Amino acid sequence: MMRVARNPAIAAPLFATPRPVIVQSCIEGAQGRVLIDREPDPRTAAAVLGDFAYLAGARSAAFLEGLMAAGPFPVSLQILIPCNPGWTRLLEEQAGHGLVRHTRYATMAPAAFDCDRLRWLANPPEGTVLQPLDASTYALCRTETWSCDLVSQFPSAERFDTSALGVVALASGRVVSGASTYARSRSAIEIEVDTHPAWRRRGLARACSAALILSCAARGIRASWDAHTEASLTLARQLGYALDHAYTAYLIERALSSYTILTHRHTRRRGAHGPHAYPHAEELRSRRAPRALRRRHRDERTGSRRPMGAGLLAHRPAAF
Numbered sequence: 094m095m096r097v098a099r100n101p102a103i104a105a106p107l108f109a110t111p112r113p114v115i116v117q118s119c120i121e122g123a124q125g126r127v128l129i130d131r132e133p134d135p136r137t138a139a140a141v142l143g144d145f146a147y148l149a150g151a152r153s154a155a156f157l158e159g160l161m162a163a164g165p166f167p168v169s170l171q172i173l174i175p176c177n178p179g180w181t182r183l184l185e186e187q188a189g190h191g192l193v194r195h196t197r198y199a200t201m202a203p204a205a206f207d208c209d210r211l212r213w214l215a216n217p218p219e220g221t222v223l224q225p226l227d228a229s230t231y232a233l234c235r236t237e238t239w240s241c242d243l244v245s246q247f248p249s250a251e252r253f254d255t256s257a258l259g260v261v262a263l264a265s266g267r268v269v270s271g272a273s274t275y276a277r278s279r280s281a282i283e284i285e286v287d288t289h290p291a292w293r294r295r296g297l298a299r300a301c302s303a304a305l306i307l308s309c310a311a312r313g314i315r316a317s318w319d320a321h322t323e324a325s326l327t328l329a330r331q332l333g334y335a336l337d338h339a340y341t342a343y344l345i346e347r348a349l350s351s352y353t354i355l356t357h358r359h360t361r362r363r364g365a366h367g368p369h370a371y372p373h374a375e376e377l378r379s380r381r382a383p384r385a386l387r388r389r390h391r392d393e394r395t396g397s398r399r400p401m402g403a404g405l406l407a408h409r410p411a412a413f
Contacts, residue, residue: 095159101127104138107150117278144171152179192343198320200334214303226259243273270297272305281315
């Protein structure tokens with residue numbers, strides 16, 4: 094049975110360190126939630142925030158089915174990230190049958206950012222001005238689909254002001270780009286960057302990101318950048334990050350069919366750079382797990398074993 098952990102910290106041993114900012118934020122109880130199979134000694138856990146679920150502990154088809162079903166957990170999942178080989182194998186068995194493989198890029202920040210270079214990069218193009226993301230611009234970000242992820246994980250301007258940092262670019266009083274906090278742990282943020290479609294390729298994402306990183310550095314906060322696309326990785330490198338490693342995440346296929354995938358991410362939307370890169374969804378309509386996954390759950394309960402090839406979950410594509 095899946096449940097929300099009353100004390101998220103009990104799942105911490107299941108997640109290897111160093112942990113992604115999203116995972117750490119969930120474990121600290123700052124954002125999101127930690128789902129577990131049992132208390133007080135969970136064997137399986139998922140750190141869930143916004144579109145992301147990081148899966149750790151013992152792999153479980155039943156747990157995965159519960160996570161992908163609507164159930165009592167109103168999450169708008171699009172991206173599943175395995176935290177150990179067991180979960181990788183289970184998700185790999187579903188690739189092509191409800192899940193789609195996607196390469197993401199973990200980056201590492203320099204020991205110290207070149208602040209002089211960042212200040213130079215933070216100069217916005219003519220006709221625009223940068224300012225901190227505050228209550229007034231928070232409200233503006235929530236009014237448009239392209240910019241909602243800049244503030245989506247903070248339910249109020251007050252919560253954003255006390256927990257997050259952000260920088261937006263304004264043109265004639267309108268938000269046209271921004272770099273902000275997607276996740277916040279005690280010591281770090283995960284950066285989210287978005288730009289209005291009509292204002293792309295003018296250096297706005299880079300300027301906002303540079304200004305945000307400078308703001309983090311002044312406060313002793315680590316600015317983490319996990320790239321969803323090569324375009325996002327390129328921007329990260331311009332700011333001083335280096336590629337640590339590429340890794341495979343799994344996109345939920347129904348989410349891809351429900352929303353238009355646009356290529357620029359750190360940002361799943363069109364023109365976003367952040368943990369994401371597709372349009373943010375407050376909810377997904379259909380959350381039924383793939384039939385083969387439900388069958389696998391039944392087999393686990395009854396103790397029966399189906400031969401390889403009996404059902405989609407048992408099917409492993411010839412080429413990974």
